[in-house]
Amino acid sequence: MKTDYPELNPAERILLGPGPSDVSARVLAAMAKPTLGHLDPEYLAIMDDTRRLLQHVFRTTNELTIAMPGTGSAGMETCVANLVEPGDEVIIGVCGYFGARMVEMAERHGAAVHRVEAPWGEIIDPAAIGRALADHPATKVVGVVHAETSTGAHQPLEEISALAHAAGALLLVDAVTSLGCVELRLDDWAIDACYSCSQKGLSSPPGLAPVSFSPMAAERIKGRKSRVRSWYLDLSLVSRYWSSDRVYHHTASSNLGYALYEGLRMVAEEGLDARQTRHLDHHRALRAGLEALGLSYIPERSLPNLNAVRVPDGADDPDVRKRLLNEYGIEIGAGLGPFAGKAWRIGIMGSSCTQRNVILVLGALESILGDMGVAVPKGAAITAASGVFAS
C-alpha cells in the first residue's frame, strides 16, 4: 500500500465561476485558528454572533436563522424536507437546473409537485404561478429560485410572494447565488424560507448553508404530523443545538464556522447596500466589456454577479476554459444541462468582484479568442469596461 503522498500545494486561482468565489487571506486565516469543541462556550458565543450576522445579511428578524452543516444543496434539502409532508401539494418554478433539483427533492420528501416551467434562461412569470395556485388551491408551498445559477437569470420575488400568501401558501426561495451580492429582503418581501451557501456572496469556503425561516414557517414545521425524512437535516433537532438548550445534534465544524463568521463580518463592515452597488457597478463594466468582445448574454434579466454568455462561433469551449485556467489561473464556469458546451458562466461574487479581475478576465478572453481565430475587436473590451469604471 502506497503511503507516501505529496505535500499539498494548490494553485492560487482567481475564482470567476459560479462558485466558490475567492476566499480572502483574512477568511483563510480565521479558518485556521485553533479548533474549538462544538459545545465550548467560546464557540457557542461565535454561533450566536453568526446568527445575528446571518439575520443582517438576510435582512430578517427570523429567530430560526442558522447555518446547516452542509453545502447549499443541504440547505435546499433542509427547507424542502422540513416544510413538506408526504402528500402536500407544492408549486415549483423551473427555468434551470436548480429549480429542477428542488422538484426532485420535493418528490423524494413525498410532495405532489406542480411544475411551473419557463425556458432555460428566462424567469418564471408570476402570472403563471398565479394560475397554478388557482388550479391547485390546496398548495402548501411555492418554491422559486431567486438567482438561477445554471442560467444567470435574476427572478423578481415580490409579486410571487403576494400571490403565494394570498393563496395561503408559504414562499420558499433559493438564494444560493444571490445572498450577499444582490438585493434580498426576507422580511420586506415576506419570504418564509430561504437557503444559501457560504462560498459565493459570502466568500467563505464551501461547507455551510445559511437558512432562515419566518415565524409562520417555523409554526408549520412545529406542527408537522410526520417526522422529517432526514434525521441530519431535521430542524426540530438542529435548532435545539442553536437554541439556548444547546442539545447535541452534530459535531459542528468550528473551523468552518470561523470562516463563515469572518466572511459575514466583512459583509457587515462593507455594508450590504454598498456591497450590492459594488456588484452592480462591476457587472456593468464586465457586461460592457463582454459585449464589446461580441459575446451575448443568455438571460434577458441577468444577475449582476453571475454572467452567462453564449460561447461564440469558432471558440472551442473546453479549450478556452483550459487556457484560462492554465495560462491565467482563472476559473470560469461551463454550461450545465442544455447549456453544456454553449455557455460560459462568469462570476464576480464577493471577494472576486474587483476591477482587477474584471479587466483581467476581459483581457485574457480577448487574447485567447483572438489567438483561436475568433473575430474580436482589439482593445474594445478593456476600453468599454474602463469607460464604465471611470463613469
Added chain:
Amino acid sequence: MKTDYPELNPAERILLGPGPSDVSARVLAAMAKPTLGHLDPEYLAIMDDTRRLLQHVFRTTNELTIAMPGTGSAGMETCVANLVEPGDEVIIGVCGYFGARMVEMAERHGAAVHRVEAPWGEIIDPAAIGRALADHPATKVVGVVHAETSTGAHQPLEEISALAHAAGALLLVDAVTSLGCVELRLDDWAIDACYSCSQKGLSSPPGLAPVSFSPMAAERIKGRKSRVRSWYLDLSLVSRYWSSDRVYHHTASSNLGYALYEGLRMVAEEGLDARQTRHLDHHRALRAGLEALGLSYIPERSLPNLNAVRVPDGADDPDVRKRLLNEYGIEIGAGLGPFAGKAWRIGIMGSSCTQRNVILVLGALESILGDMGVAVPKGAAITAASGVFAS
C-alpha cells in the same frame, strides 16, 4: 443593526473529549491553503489521493470509498438511507446513544427495525444478534456500533459479521470513534458498509464523513427499487462526482478536503499499526492513572481512545469540567443520556494522544478533585502513568 463584531480569537484548547481531537498546526495550515473549485483538475487529483488514503485507513480495496460532505452523522445517514428501502427488515444493536440514533434514522428511511439491546456501557452479545436473525430471517442489514462514543464500549465485530453473512444480511458498522485509533479491518472482517468522521482518529476538523461500501453493498444500492429519500446523501449521485465522470452534485469544500488529506497523510506516515499501538500504550498509562485516582471505568471492554469513567462521590461534575476548561484549557466530555452527570469521557485520539496530555489531565484532575475535597491519593496517578510509560 449592529455591524461591529469582534475579531476571532479562540482559545487554544487541549481537546480530550469524545471529539473533535486536537488538530495539528500542519493540518490547520493545509486547510488554509488557497481554495480550489470543486471541479478544478488539481482538486480532483487530491480527491483521488484521498480515496486511496481512505482505503488505506479502512483497510479495504472497496472502490466505493469516499468522504461525504457532512459530519459523522451524515455518514451514518448516508449508509442507512442508501442501504435501506421502505419495508426492509433491519437488526440494530443498541447499547448506547449512537445505536439508538441508527435506529431512529433507519425508521425514518422506512425500515422495520428489530432492536437487540444491552445495557448502556455493555457490548452487544453476538448470540443475541444470532437469535434476532433466526427470528427475522428476511433481515437485510445488521447494524452495530464499533466504538460507542456515549459509553466508551468497544464492540467486537468478527462474530457478528459471520452471523450476518450466514443469514444473507449485510453488516453496517459505525466506526466514528474507532477509525484511525483502533484496529478496524473492513475487508478481513467483511464489513459491508462503514462510516466515520474527520475529527477524531484522523485529527482533522469536523465536516467530512468517510464512508466505504463493499462490492456487495454497492450492488445492493445499485439494485434499489425506490429512490433514496435524501437527495443530498444519495450515493448514486455523490459517487458519480467521485468517479471519473465527475458529474456535479454538490460544491465540495476543497479546504475541508485539504485538511482531511493532510490528516490522512499523517496517519499513513505514522503507520496504522504503530498508531494503534500508540493509542493502546497511552490508554494503559491513562487508565493506570485514572484508577490510581480512584476513578472507575464504566465499560468492561473499554476503547483505548475514549475512556468513560464514573464521576466520583463528592465531585461536582459541571464544576470539574468548567475548571479543567478555564484553568487548564482542557476539554473533556460530559455524560450523555442516562450517563448525564454520572460520567466523564476522556478522549486521547489522534494528535491528542500524547504522553504530555495524559500526564497533564491526570495532574489537573488530581489537583481539582483534591481541591474539591474528594479523597485522592497524592501523586499516585502520575506515578502509575509514568510507570506504564517507562515500561
